[in-house]
Amino acid sequence: MDREVLENPVVYKYFKSLIGDDGLKVLEVIPDSEITDERITELVGLDLNTVRRTLYILYESRLMKYRREKSENSGWLTYYWQIKVDELDRVINDEIEKLKKILEQKLEFEDSNVFYSCKYHSVRFVFDDAAQFGFKCPYCEESLDYEDNSLVIDAIKRKLSELGSF
Amino acid sequence: MLENTILELIASEEKEGIRQSDIWKQIGIDSRTCSRVVTRLENKGLVIREWETIGNTRTYRIWYVGKDGNGEVKVEQIEPPEKVELEEKSVSKLTDDYSFLLIEDTLAPCVNCNEMCEPETCIKLAEWINLLL
Numbered sequence: 212m213d214r215e216v217l218e219n220p221v222v223y224k225y226f227k228s229l230i231g232d233d234g235l236k237v238l239e240v241i242p243d244s245e246i247t248d249e250r251i252t253e254l255v256g257l258d259l260n261t262v263r264r265t266l267y268i269l270y271e272s273r274l275m276k277y278r279r280e281k282s283e284n285s286g287w288l289t290y291y292w293q294i295k296v297d298e299l300d301r302v303i304n305d306e307i308e309k310l311k312k313i314l315e316q317k318l319e320f321e322d323s324n325v326f327y328s329c330k331y332h333s334v335r336f337v338f339d340d341a342a343q344f345g346f347k348c349p350y351c352e353e354s355l356d357y358e359d360n361s362l363v364i365d366a367i368k369r370k371l372s373e374l375g376s377f
Numbered sequence: 378m379l380e381n382t383i384l385e386l387i388a389s390e391e392k393e394g395i396r397q398s399d400i401w402k403q404i405g406i407d408s409r410t411c412s413r414v415v416t417r418l419e420n421k422g423l424v425i426r427e428w429e430t431i432g433n434t435r436t437y438r439i440w441y442v443g444k445d446g447n448g449e450v451k452v453e454q455i456e457p458p459e460k461v462e463l464e465e466k467s468v469s470k471l472t473d474d475y476s477f478l479l480i481e482d483t484l485a486p487c488v489n490c491n492e493m494c495e496p497e498t499c500i501k502l503a504e505w506i507n508l509l510l
Contacts, residue, residue: 221475224484232468263380284495306488313487317496317506325379325410338379341503361409 212238212293225273225303229272233257234265238294245278245291266292274298318367327355379406383414387424388441397437411477458506480508 217223217239226235240254249264269275277292327341328334329348336344336355348354381432382404387395399412415437418424423443429436486501487494496502 219474220482221484225478225488228489229482250489258399279461291463303478306485307477309487310415310487313494313496313502317502320497340384357405357407359407361407362510365504366506370477370480370506370509 212241213296214239215269216296216299221303222271225306230265230268234268236267237262237265237360241292243294243296244304245293247289247291248362251292261361271356272302274302307374309369314371318364318371321360321367326360328353328358329353330366379404379410380414380417383411384441384443387439388443394438394440396431397426397439398434400439416452433493449469464496480505483508 217226217235223235226238229335230238235257236257237251239280240251248259248262249293251266252259252319255262266275266277274295275292279288279290281288325338327336327346328337329351331353332350334348334350335358341355344355347353348355365369383400386403387399390394397411397415398408400415401408404411414426417425421443423441424439426437426439427443449454457496470476477487483505486505488501490501
């Protein structure tokens with residue numbers, strides 16, 4: 212894959228979270244044209260299973276396609292793989308849309324609830340649950356403290372504003 | 378719910394009304410949260426409020442007006458609740474470098490996440506947002 216594309220920090224991190232470090236090595240040797248999994252194995256020096264696993268993950272993410280050919284003599288199938296670089300923009304923008312919706316959902320939850328937490332246990336309760344426990348931690352009986360989440364709300368709004376929201 | 382607790386408190390002072398500052402002090406929440414909840418109640422037509430100045434401090438006095446003699450919510454006072462409408466813009470045009478997926482150098486944990494998505498309670502998401510604080 213074109214090194215320039217992988218130089219984008221988000222693209223690089225996206226692939227790293229998808230296919231891991233070994234997968235990135237596979238990606239770096241994949242050309243724009245078709246290539247077989249055996250040839251990739253030779254180029255990258257990893258075992259065939261790791262290479263195939265990477266190719267299938269990329270295929271499932273619609274970033275790779277294949278064509279197979281049957282040998283007339285042996286009947287063996289050969290898979291020719293090709294990367295779909297053009298799809299990358301759509302795939303990453305799908306992730307951006309997904310994250311936007313997740314942050315909106317999180318913002319709505321933070322904005323419409325009041326939270327209480329225990330200073331000894333990393334637990335957080337909404338008002339109703341805290342009231343049910345008599346504003347005492349169910350683990351240690353210590354009083355629950357009111358938690359000011361205004362900074363979190365501002366942070367989410369700030370993040371969403373990068374997309375022109377707020 | 379907190380909204381009900383505050384509404385009950387306001388309703389208990391039906392004639393005199395109650396100061397907004399007294400509400401958050403009594404319940405033990407911060408003034409900002411109290412203001413948000415009272416605004417929601419006002420938008421639903423359940424309470425009305427007027428400015429009141431005590432010394433140098435300005436606060437609201439709030440009255441419960443939610444129900445008329447028949448126990449029905451007064452429809453004429455109900456206004457549509459405040460809603461934050463997010464502008465629909467073309468994401469790709471605004472994020473050529475895709476940096477929305479990053480805080481500092483850390484990729485959003487939601488990217489390629491296969492776990493059941495519960496943004497409200499997801500610890501990984503909360504930790505990622507905390508990078509902004």
